[in-house]
Amino acid sequence: MASSKRSWSLSLLPPEIIQEIFYKTPAEALVRSKPTCKKWYDLITEKRFIYQHLRRSQERFIRIFETVQTMDPNEFQPPYEIDTMVHCDGLMLCKFVDLMTLSCANLALWNPITRRIRWIKPVKIITSGDYYGIGYNSRCKKEARDDDGYKIVKFHCGGLSTSEYGPFGYSKVPQVEIYEFNTSLWRTIGGQKVDSSVKFTCKCVAVMGNMYWVALSDETPGEEFILGFDFSDETFKEICFCPPTYDDFSHLASFNGDSLSLLQQDRVSRNIEVWVSSKLGDGDVSFSKYLSLSGPDLPALQVHNDATRPVYCFVKTKSVILWCVGVEGEGDKVCCFSTLHEIDEDGVRNEKVIERGYVDDYSSSFLCGYVYVPSLVPLP
Incomplete structure (x- = not known):
């Protein structure tokens, strides 16, 4: 007698089991799975599921070298080049630079997983020295807020004379401007300006809907602090002082989705320190030392002032994954x-060379890129 085989299908599982499986499924696979059936499509596109999946997703690196390598080459080609990006909820705010004038040419919001792009209507005046950030009203729960609640902030540090930008005619008090996705319009915030100098080399980070930068204190020369922008009330705030830095080298990032981290290295001894802040929004914020390493065998995280800076993320407790650039040789090439x-606390646990190539100078070295969390969050 022939034995009968019982057919099996994932769709036969209870909905709660399928949901748990999908929570552990990479976002790229979920995008491909949406057309499978109506039940799957409804689950994958349901807003609560999208943000639960975002919270459970692991950070990744996204790399830029002349262009973003993972995006469609037909959509991001010269004459524009991506200058900087800011990550928020798996969405990347991209600042483009005109290769001819080296001025900011345009802005776009991009989801690397869904490959959706939304171009941002430019403001009247765009310069390469502008700072940008992205966020939302952090007082609303993610699952409850409108997707169009995302905003962009644009500002310029310190006072500028009109002569610096000639015909553009900047006022001596630079304006702070907000772009709202629900209206697709820019507006000026009255009475807001940034008196301190933001450290562009430290990069910036969006955490829990707000933006954060490392800034230099005007009152105490050499002292650094965290400057935040709260999208809920649209104001700049001094969050806390930074720990003492090594040789002007520090790198700001997020930690556990609700805190900040600072990576520092002494360029002579190569000692590395990682600092982590207390949770943002829980009252007074302060930094405490998370990891401290010393020894000549540690890698140089930035081999030259003109070389790209490292990016990093946290995968295990008391462990850091670093992506940085090294160099070999001298001269023309x-x-x-x-x-x-x-x-980790015992030093370099593992290392792997990802790519090699010859460049003309340090400024042309590989750009390691950014850290982001893959998500299904739709563009606003």
Whole structure:
């Protein structure tokens, strides 16, 4: 007698089991799975599921080298080049630079997973020295807020004379401007300006709907603090002082989705320190030392002032994954190589060279890129 085989299908599982499986499924696979059936489509596009999946997703690196390599080459080609990006909820705010004038040419919001792009209507005046951030009203729960609640903030540090930008005619008090996705319009915030100098080299980070930068204190020369922008009340705030830095080298990032982290290295001794802040929004914020390493065998995280700075994320407790650039050789051609390092309290645990290539100078070295969390969050 022939034995009968019982057919099996994922769709036969209870809905709650399918949902748990989908929570552990990469966002790219979920995008491909949406057309499978109506039940799957409804679950994958349901707003509460999207943000639950975002919270459970692991951070990743996204790399830029002349263009973003993972996006459609037909959509991001010269004469524009991506200058900087800011991550928020798996969405990347991209600032483009005109290769001819080296001025900011345009802005776009991009989801690397869904490959959706939304171009941002430019403001009247755009310069390469502008700072940008993205966020939303952090007092609303993510699942309850409108997707169109995302906003962009644009500002310029310190006072500017009109002569600096000639015919553009900047006023001596630079304006702070907000772009709202629900109206597709820019507006000026009255009475807001940034008196301190933001450290562009430290990058910036969006955490829990608000933006954060490392800034230099005007009152105490050499002292640094965290400057925040609250999208709920649209004001700049001094969050806390930073720990003492090594040789002007520090890198700001997020930690656990609700805190900040600072990576520092002494360029002479190569000692590395990682600091983590207390939770943002829980009252007074302060930094405490998370990891401290010393020894000549530690990698140089920035080999030259003109070379790209590292990016990093946290995968295990008391461990950091670093993506940085190294160099070999001298003269007209320098061999650059991008390397992943896993560092914990015992030193360098693992390292792997990702790519090699020859460049003309340090400024042309590989751009390691940014850290982002893959998500299904739709563009507003």
